[in-house]
Ligand code: B12
């Protein structure tokens with residue numbers, strides 16, 4: 001009989017999917033392998049019944065105190081609500097994973113401005129920012145002990161003030177192992193293991209575009225702009241202005257080869273003996289793609305497919321070797337899928353305001369290169385929607401004007417972007433309260449004496465009122 005204590009990590013998920021979740025699953029692996037707790041991840045979709053979920057949790061914990069981590073909730077109010085409810089009933093609830101710190105603390109200066117996001121500190125016993133191993137000394141000490149000295153924790157002190165400790169650094173030693181079998185879905189009122197069909201391998205922490213902080217100017221939203229005298233706001237920004245990853249992780253460099261190898265060795269196998277497809281988490285993957293395939297060979301692993309998420313500028317910089325890399329991939333029968341290129345827009349004003357660091361022309365040059373390469377490697381090089389790719393296209397944005405819309409439509413038609421590049425639906429610009437654009441919008445609020453509506457952890461840039 002398994003006498004270990006139980007730990008559950010709840011995460012947001014989408015119905016009908018079967019991908020693994022590296023962050024929460026790596027955290028569960030670290031906890032299970034290094035503490036007296038057995039941790040599983042439960043992926044919760046919007047459709048899952050909360051009553052059934054609570055029944056399943058009760059069943060799983062069998063009367064022992066519930067210890068529940070919450071990770072990558074994607075701002076879902078139902079899961080934040082559930083955390084509060086479980087905490088009230090005596091569970092230990094822990095907010096962890098990317099943005100745990102800012103979502104726990106709430107929006108900048110929310111105590112001075114009543115309409116700002118107040119944070120989720122009431123719903124969690126504590127939060128933990130940074131790598132998962134920081135939970136180990138907390139679990140070892142006992143969850144009722146004093147946690148005030150541990151790395152990465154955020155908690156409310158006895159006066160209700162939030163205290164925050166700096167997160168621990170990321171270390172390769174802890175980025176090596178993932179048990180991909182530890183993820184479950186709700187089935188009736190219990191948890192059933194979910195076999196995963198695609199995974200991720202971490203090769204870089206954060207994003208090189210977010211390495212350097214600089215001052216940038218962002219235009220006023222179109223509906224508040226003055227046509228003759230364009231108004232701008234200056235903010236200090238790392239990486240793209242909409243990206244909270246840029247704020248959360250910045251750029252912390254590459255993961256060592258041994259850790260990458262070990263992660264690849266953890267990938268589940270398929271019926272033909274090869275490993276399942278995985279996304280290589282590295283915004284600039286082309287220079288090391290050959291080496292990545294070599295690393296797999298060094299440990300006698302057969303790969304099936306590598307999904308890349310990258311930027312157009314890094315694609316253009318890395319294209320020289322791409323043909324050779326694709327030749328190698330063909331010989332090894334590995335498919336390289338450009339799963340997501342963050343084009344985001346095809347208009348220079350919008351790209352500038354997003355601080356994307358690429359231009360319309362760079363995006364179009366990238367598309368031309370990709371289209372030219374495809375016929376040479378029809379099976380081993382993918383980028384199409386039908387092949388599972390979903391390229392970034394952010395629309396609408398606050399800067400859309402009739403002129404921009406016309407130009408955008410013209411570009412889309414002229415380069416036939418709807419045929420193979422644009423996703424079935426664009427993604428509206430989302431402003432998380434801790435992203436660069438949130439600083440932008442807060443300055444506009446001050447300057448114009450208006451208030452934008454808050455929707456959970458995000459700011460509704462399309463809706464503002466003037467306080468009376
Ligand atoms: C790879 C990736 C994916 C992968 C896997 C996701 C995953 N969670 O593992 C895929 C492609 C499936 C994916 C999908 C989506 N993603 Co995504 N994804 C990323 C990305 C780029 C890297 C995550 C990663 O693997 N990092 C490496 C690991 C090792 O680090 P980590 O995730 O921070 O986890 C470590 C610690 O944080 C900690 N930790 C994590 N969870 C827990 C839990 C406990 C209890 C503890 C103690 C510690 C702990 O331990 C880990 C190991 O040290 C991040 C951005 C980023 N750079 O973080 C976004 C990110 C996680 N994704 C995000 C979103 C919104 C999504 C989508 C909802 C997007 C969409 N609209 O479709 C979907 C759905 C996700 C889902 N839950 O179903 C958000 C999450 C926001 C939030 N705070 O909730 C992020 C942060 C990006 C962003 N800001 O928009 N994504």
Ligand code: SF4
Pocket residue numbers: 206207208209210238239240243244245246283311342
């Ligand atoms: S959106 Fe992508 S390219 Fe931009 S900073 Fe974030 S991770 Fe980097």
